[in-house]
Amino acid sequence: MSETWKAFKPYALITPQTLVFLLFLVFPIVMIGVVSFWEFNGYSMTPAFTLANYQGIFTDVTLKTYLNTFKFLGLVWVATLLIGYPVAYFLAFHVPKLEWQILLFLVCTIPFWTSNIIRMISWVPLLGREGLVNQILMGIGLTQQPLEFLLYSDFAVVLGMVHLYIIFMIAPIFNSLMRIERSLITAAEDLGASGVQIFKEVILPLSAPGIAIGSIFIVTLVMGEFVTVRLMGGGQSASVGKLIQTQIGSLQYPLAAANAIVLLAVTMLIIVSILRVLDIRKEL
Amino acid sequence: MQDVKTESAIALQAVPEGLQAEAKGVSLRDVTKRYGSFAAVQNITLDIQAGSYTCLLGPSGCGKTTTMRMIAGHEDISAGDVYIGDTRVNDLPATQRNTAMMFQSYALFPHKTVWDNIDFGLKMRGLRIDERRRRVGEILEIVGLTQFSDRKPGQLSGGQQQRVALARALVTRPQVLMLDEPLSALDESLRVKTRGELRKLQRQFGMTFLQVTHNQDEAYSLSDQIVVMDHGRVDQVGTPVEIFSRPLSKFVASFTGDNNIFPGTITSAVQDTQGQLIQLDVPNLGTLLCQGDYAQVGTEAACCIRADLMQITSLAEAEQSVAGPVNNRVTARITAIEFTGYVTRVSLVLERGGMEVLYKARTPDWLTTSFTEGQVVVLDWAAADCVFLPH
Numbered sequence: 315m316s317e318t319w320k321a322f323k324p325y326a327l328i329t330p331q332t333l334v335f336l337l338f339l340v341f342p343i344v345m346i347g348v349v350s351f352w353e354f355n356g357y358s359m360t361p362a363f364t365l366a367n368y369q370g371i372f373t374d375v376t377l378k379t380y381l382n383t384f385k386f387l388g389l390v391w392v393a394t395l396l397i398g399y400p401v402a403y404f405l406a407f408h409v410p411k412l413e414w415q416i417l418l419f420l421v422c423t424i425p426f427w428t429s430n431i432i433r434m435i436s437w438v439p440l441l442g443r444e445g446l447v448n449q450i451l452m453g454i455g456l457t458q459q460p461l462e463f464l465l466y467s468d469f470a471v472v473l474g475m476v477h478l479y480i481i482f483m484i485a486p487i488f489n490s491l492m493r494i495e496r497s498l499i500t501a502a503e504d505l506g507a508s509g510v511q512i513f514k515e516v517i518l519p520l521s522a523p524g525i526a527i528g529s530i531f532i533v534t535l536v537m538g539e540f541v542t543v544r545l546m547g548g549g550q551s552a553s554v555g556k557l558i559q560t561q562i563g564s565l566q567y568p569l570a571a572a573n574a575i576v577l578l579a580v581t582m583l584i585i586v587s588i589l590r591v592l593d594i595r596k597e598l
Numbered sequence: 599m600q601d602v603k604t605e606s607a608i609a610l611q612a613v614p615e616g617l618q619a620e621a622k623g624v625s626l627r628d629v630t631k632r633y634g635s636f637a638a639v640q641n642i643t644l645d646i647q648a649g650s651y652t653c654l655l656g657p658s659g660c661g662k663t664t665t666m667r668m669i670a671g672h673e674d675i676s677a678g679d680v681y682i683g684d685t686r687v688n689d690l691p692a693t694q695r696n697t698a699m700m701f702q703s704y705a706l707f708p709h710k711t712v713w714d715n716i717d718f719g720l721k722m723r724g725l726r727i728d729e730r731r732r733r734v735g736e737i738l739e740i741v742g743l744t745q746f747s748d749r750k751p752g753q754l755s756g757g758q759q760q761r762v763a764l765a766r767a768l769v770t771r772p773q774v775l776m777l778d779e780p781l782s783a784l785d786e787s788l789r790v791k792t793r794g795e796l797r798k799l800q801r802q803f804g805m806t807f808l809q810v811t812h813n814q815d816e817a818y819s820l821s822d823q824i825v826v827m828d829h830g831r832v833d834q835v836g837t838p839v840e841i842f843s844r845p846l847s848k849f850v851a852s853f854t855g856d857n858n859i860f861p862g863t864i865t866s867a868v869q870d871t872q873g874q875l876i877q878l879d880v881p882n883l884g885t886l887l888c889q890g891d892y893a894q895v896g897t898e899a900a901c902c903i904r905a906d907l908m909q910i911t912s913l914a915e916a917e918q919s920v921a922g923p924v925n926n927r928v929t930a931r932i933t934a935i936e937f938t939g940y941v942t943r944v945s946l947v948l949e950r951g952g953m954e955v956l957y958k959a960r961t962p963d964w965l966t967t968s969f970t971e972g973q974v975v976v977l978d979w980a981a982a983d984c985v986f987l988p989h
Contacts, residue, residue, distance in 0.1 A: 500672055501705035505719035505770065506693040515718070519709045 343578075350571035359568050367572035376557070376573075380580075383553045386472060386543075387536045393476045394532055395525065398483035402524075403517075405484075406491035419488070422481050434545040437474065441465040466548025474546040475536060482531035490524030491517070526592035530585050537581045621806045622683035622696070622773035623648040624669055629678035631664050631830075638664045640830045641678070646774075646823070648683075651800050651807045653817040656827035657853065662810045665827070666776050669808065670699045682774060698772035702779040704763035706751040712762050713738070713747040719770040737769045740799075757788050764796075768803065777809040781816060793819055814854045818842065826850050847989050848900050856905040856943075858955045859987070860886055867893040875924065876901070876986050882951035886926050890986020900987040905958040907983040910944070910969065916976035924981040930955060931974050937961065949974065 353362040370376070401422070409415045425433065440446050441464040448460040463469050494517060502512045540555035547556075554577050561570035624646040631639040639661040646652045654662035667673035669680055671692030680687050687695050698719070706715050713734060720730040738744045741761040751759055760780065767775055780796065781789045797820050800807045811817055817824045818838040826833045826841060826849075834846045845851040848859055862880035869875075876893045878886045878901050888901035903926075911919070913929070930946035933954075942964040944957040957977065959967075969975060 495703070495705065497701050497703060497705040498707060501699070501701055502707075502718070502722075503692050504670065504672065504697075504699045505766070506722040507718070508693075508722075511722055515722075516707060 346571045346574050349568055350575050352568040352571075354566060354568040367568045368576070370569055371573060371576055379552045379554055379557050382468075382551070383537060383539075383555075385468070386475065386539070386553060387533060389472045390475045390479065390536050391529060391532050393472065394480045394483040394528070397476070398480050398528065399487055399521075399525070401480075402484045402487035402491055405488050406494075419485075422484055425478050425481070430541055431545075433478075434474065434542070437465065437470070437546065441470060441473075466546070466550055468547070468551050470546040470548075471543050471551050471553075474542040475539060478542065479532055479535050482535065483528035486527035486531070487521055487524040490521045490527075494520045522592050523594040526588055526594045529588050533584050533588070534581060537577060537584075620771075620773055621649040621804055623650075623806065624774055624808065625679075625681040626665070626669070627679040627681070629665070629668060629680060630676045631661070631668060631673060632676040638830055639668070642830075642832055644825060644832060644835065646806065646808060648806055649804050650822040651797065651809070651820055652823045652825060653809045653811050653821040654825050654827055655811055655814060655817040655854070656833075657812055660827040661830035662812075662827050663778060664830075666699075666778060666808060666810050669695075669774070670697050670776050671695050672699070696773040697776060698767040698770050698774075699776045700763050700767045700778065700780055702782065704751075704759050704783070706759060706762055706766070708751055711748050711750055712743060712754070715751065715762055716766045716769050719766065723770070733769055737765045740768075741765045756784055757792065760784060760792065764799070768799075768805075772805070774806045774808060777807065779810055779812070781811075782813075789816075796820060826853065828853070843904075844985055845902065845987065848902075848987050851900075851902040851985070851987055856956055856958060857902040857985075858905060858908075859900055859902045860953075861898070861900040862886065864893050864895050864897055864899050867895055872982065874986070875981060878986075880951070883928065883948060883953065884950065886984065887924055887981035888984035888986045889982050890988070892988050893986060899989070901984050902987055903979045903984045905943075905956040906941075908957050908977045908979045910957055910959070910967070911976050911978065912969070913974060913976060916978075922980075925978055926981065926984060927976060927978050929974055929976050932969055932971050935969075935971055944969075946975070946977070 349359070350367055351363045351365070352367075353360045353364050354367070405415055405418055409418060428436075438445065442448070443460045443462070443465075445464065447464060448457075451457045451461065452459075498516055498520075499512055502516050507515060538555045539553055540559045543551050543553040543556045544559075554573065558570045558573045558577070561567075561573065624644075626642050626644040629639060629642045630637060642661075642665060654665060656662045664673060668675050669682070669687075671687065671690065675688050682695055682697065707718065710718070716734045716737060717730055720733060725733075734747075735744075738747055741764060743758060743761055743765065746754060746758060751762065754762065760783070764780070767777075777796075781792055784792060793816060796807075807820075809816075809820065818841075821838055823835065824838055824841045825835050828849045834841060834850045836844075841850065841854055845854060845857065848861070851857040851859055860878065860880045860883070862878040862883075864876060865879045865885065866877040867874045873889055873891045874893050876888050876890055876899075878888060878899065880886055886901055890901075893899065916927070929949040931949060932944060932946050934945040936943040936945070940961060942959050942961045944959065944964075946955050946957060947953070948955060955977070
């Protein structure tokens with residue numbers, strides 16, 4: 315084979331992937347960036363360079379929507395971490411056989427076995443006014459009338475997201491816990507560490523990269539969320555994703571594009587700050 | 599090999615007063631470990647002197663590591679008692695046994711610096727910070743790693759990691775220090791050097807060292823006492839010289855050196871000054887004379903002769919010298935001559951019975967002879983060198 319071909323070969327090999335990447339990721343984002351500077355008069359948009367769309371974001375309503383999205387993010391992150399870590403810990407350290415670990419891990423993916431719509435609808439008989447939970451609560455006399463906040467509320471949105479996304483927290487934590495050499499725990503015991511100390515000094519720091527990766531998943535997923543917000547919020551809850559979707563629905567493309575760019579920047583900022591705190595390189 | 603200097607540097611210096619540990623002995627009484635119906639360790643009774651260096655020697659799966667882990671408290675004891683000093687420790691957690699263990703793969707905390715790794719045990723025990731600083735500093739100096747204290751284990755060579763693991767175990771001043779194959783991860787030249795350093799450290803600290811190894815050279819060079827284990831049982835306990843020159847079983851004879859083993863039936867046993875002079879009838883070969891104890895006429899047993907304790911002569915020479923009355927003589931054909939440096943290894947097949955035997959000669963001695971492959975020769979060995987193996 316000729317020398318030129320040899321030199322050229324690696325580039326030829328990465329070309330298809332690069333094209334896909336450019337065409338379907340970089341190009342659309344650039345397009346959105348361009349459109350975000352266009353003019354919009356309520357009926358049509360015209361190519362231009364205006365910052366009006368961005369100025370439109372810094373209104374009370376949009377800022378409130380951002381705050382609400384951050385609230386969702388914070389609550390979902392805390393809940394997935396607090397529930398996900400013990401689950402991952404149990405799977406990694408207390409389930410002795412690999413087959414059982416795999417089986418139980420599959421159980422964690424059950425939320426993905428049905429379509430989003432069916433899953434959302436199935437919350438209604440559980441959480442609705444006449445739902446199972448309310449009936450039980452009233453049946454045992456804990457409340458007199460049905461609890462309204464269970465469905466179509468911020469609570470319901472957070473519940474739906476936690477249910478849906480917790481696997482993205484469990485999986486990376488489980489992975490990093492499985493990589494901890496068991497002899498390290500024996501060594502820590504040998505050196506006099508108690509159970510709590512072993513967790514604090516050995517297991518937690520060594521699973522931190524898993525927490526970081528899980529957190530990045532949660533951040534990207536929750537920040538762009540609009541389906542769960544719409545279905546579980548019942549029109550009562552707002553998020554940036556839903557805002558953008560509404561704007562697209564009313565054909566306000568430049569405004570939606572500007573919002574998307576800001577959302578992207580904010581999300582990247584959060585991810586960068588996570589990576590500043592936790593080093594995930596050894597996990598990759 | 600760029601940092602050969604730092605690899606070797608366990609300094610021979612007086613151990614600071616406070617680091618001197620109070621060495622304790624270890625006693626095992628009928629200790630058994632069962633996993634379901636499988637007994638990994640069966641009825642081991644053993645005494646380890648305070649301040650001694652003992653090696654548990656055996657092939658993988660012989661129960662040596664399990665035995666050590668039971669002493670350290672990392673494995674439950676199915677039956678029997680373990681004492682450290684005069685204290686029965688069966689029900690004490692590992693933390694309260696005043697032992698320390700150095701793990702086979704070192705088990706250093708990858709996210710902690712050398713300093714924090716060594717400090718870990720002291721921190722967990724809640725020592726004051728100035729005391730911890732002093733002790734970690736001292737031990738770092740002893741193992742010659744002071745300038746590496748801020749590094750993470752991943753940034754150290756294998757030899758340096760090994761010394762961090764050792765320092766981490768030593769710094770808690772254990773009454774018994776246990777080492778699980780401490781040298782197996784090192785390359786050959788470093789292993790020999792580190793072996794010497796381990797022994798030096800043990801003498802320096804006067805600490806009780808208990809080591810698990812599958813390597814007989816390691817056990818010979820390090821130990822005051824060797825415990826040979828096989829199939830969860832203790833086969834023989836003795837000094838390195840005893841184990842090497844007077845093995846008591848076929849297993850010990852084959853595991854600890856180049857021994858030629860002849861199984862047979864005992865036909866007579868006569869008491870003499872050095873024990874019993876025993877006649878063994880070896881099938882297809884004839885009668886061999888050996889020296890030993892506890893022989894019972896009529897029972898199956900074996901004898902062994904070390905490969906370097908035989909004499910080799912040509913047929914013509916052998917005809918002129920008649921074998922003595924307490925001597926063994928066989929004829930054999932040379933099948934292979936293997937030069938290995940200091941020693942030349944000669945493989946032979948016995949003319950009667952067809953058994954394979956090994957003869958070893960110092961290379962300079964071998965070079966004065968003119969034996970060739972395929973030649974039939976005579977092998978002689980004295981009954982006094984031929985060790986009786988009761989089982």
